[in-house]
Amino acid sequence: MRKSGGGRMWILRFGRYIRGAPSGGASYWGGLSPGRRFTQAAAGGSDGRQDAAGDPRRRGRVYQNPTWQHVEQRPLPEKKVTVEVFDHLERLALVDFRNWEGVQRLEKAIQFADQLHAVNTEGVEPMDSVLEDRCLYLREDNITEGNCSEELLRNARETVEEYFIAPPGNIPLPKLEERDTFLQVSE
């Protein structure tokens, strides 16, 4: 957890707030040397997790004494992302990479995430939500909301008789060859 206040960076580590030196490109991992990879073992993790959901004392608790395991750092293969993939991403997510700097930022982000491959996850069930041990709250089938069309329509630039206005259908992005984009420069 990072709280920024008055130009200083406060980094929560090991359950205590520590003042970290402000540095321009400081990463989340604070003062740790970039060469050291670490994993946090499932540190006797049952306490605090098995409690009933919503126990206010336990919610938001960080382990006081985490255990760290040093993992051998293997150089990860650098995967090159192809122009087709960038075109596909631009089309799907409607982002504009704009220039090579944007492309490089994406590649760096992929490399950063690839660090996860250094972890041995054999026999570990994949977690797709930190809420997995929470109970899904079931709401009763009562009408509690609605009737605020005026408020909602106020957000829209154009409305017609209480309807939102949108362009007529999806306009697909033109094909790579027909677009004016820096991606056209073949690598």
Next chain:
Amino acid sequence: MAASILRRSLLTPRCRAGDVAALHSGPSRRRAQAPGPIASGRRAANSPAGERGVAPWVAVVGLEIHAQISSNSKLFSGSQVQFAAPPNSLVSFFDASLPGTLPALNRRCVEAAVMTGLALNCSINKKSLFDRKHYFYADLPAGYQITQQRLPVAVNGSLSYSLCVGRKKNQMVTRTVRIKQIQLEQDSGKSLHDDIRSQTLIDLNRAGVGLMEVVMEPEMSSGEEAAAAVRELQLILQTLGSSQAIMAEGQLRVDANVSVHHPGEAYGVRTEVKNINSARFLARAIDYEIQRQIKELENGGTVMNETRAFDFKLGCTIPMRDKEGKQDYRFMPEPNLPPLILYDTKSLPANTNHQQVVNIDWIRERLPDLPSVRRVKLVEQYGILPEHSFTLLNEDGLMEFFESVVRQTQMNPKKVIGWILNDMLGYLKQHNLKVKESPVSSLFLADLLNLLERGTISSSAAKQVMEIKKGNQKVLNKLIGLVQRTTRGRVDPVLVKQILEKRLSQ
């Protein structure tokens, strides 16, 4: 002809027979079709062998049905579910996808999905997960739809339906189609296209309403079978009360995946047919699409993997402009919703809040009699034919009418059914009336049939009375004429008419 077979592009990979698990291909929504067993009973649809020396064609039809859950509020928010309402009046902040809003699952929707799963013989997954399916469209304000792609609520069920086969359509056969899965998902809003001003009007009243998506295996081979299966599903949903399943109001939407191939060869390219508004149009749309694909392939063309809309006025399918080729939905787990855990009496933990728990066994005990069970009961109780019980349940309210008449008359139910099906139903159909709107009440019919039983009146006389009751003026005049003759003209005809009408309206 061999050339056309060679040119047919195989976009759907081959599956080993019975290898159903291979169906689930990652992010792509286009699922590969599994070869169902080509039963010997399944005759080649549409193109008889020997015509122009072409091998017979077999069609493969798979259905994806979206049924709107009958609940007071929406799936993840507390806004009301109602068909016709002022635009954007039933929309909460979550439905409009305003930042900072979170989904809260509706318990009634979960129960409806479990009921439907149990009624369709599915195995209910005690743990199911929610995912996000991303695509851009103006009626989807969030840019994604919350659905259950990885692990749905119910899987591996079956639906049995009956249809009339044979040249005279008088032989009833029962077929079964397997249900791949039933999942909970959100509905999108409604978009009204204004081509004149080149804009779309968006109404979010429907956005966020709970839907049950029922995915069937591609085991049907004609529009008729598909229509019969959908009709049976509609009856089941209405009996359970989990959905009112009125196709005209959009509460039941069917998308059909259609492809054709020669028996023994690999499956052909499939197209998806959308925008079907009634069961009748469903059969026509599928049959048209099958014919179109056969004609296309026989003329040496290829079938493209596309989405087509059914135009009911022209009776044909046309390619949909708005659907871009192959969609990548970028499925991701819904981060705001933990897994949905369902319990049965064995696994129910002690001291749990009754409201927070959905008990599968509790729901199973309270399932009403399904249509198939009710048909069997009707046959056993009244001795009528299975075809008759089928028709009785098919028409809304007809079974209740029949039972009410039987209760009030001494006539044998087997004879009553004849009157109901031949005289009553034929008339209602001709004048497009529902049973509720019938001019003949069950009491009246029972009285009439009693008179017939006692021999007070003849069969033809009873038929004439029915005609008059239905409003046939000619017969009424004939009766007046009869009265005149008997009284040798000494009676005021207007008075006679008044008395007769009064007696008949009782």
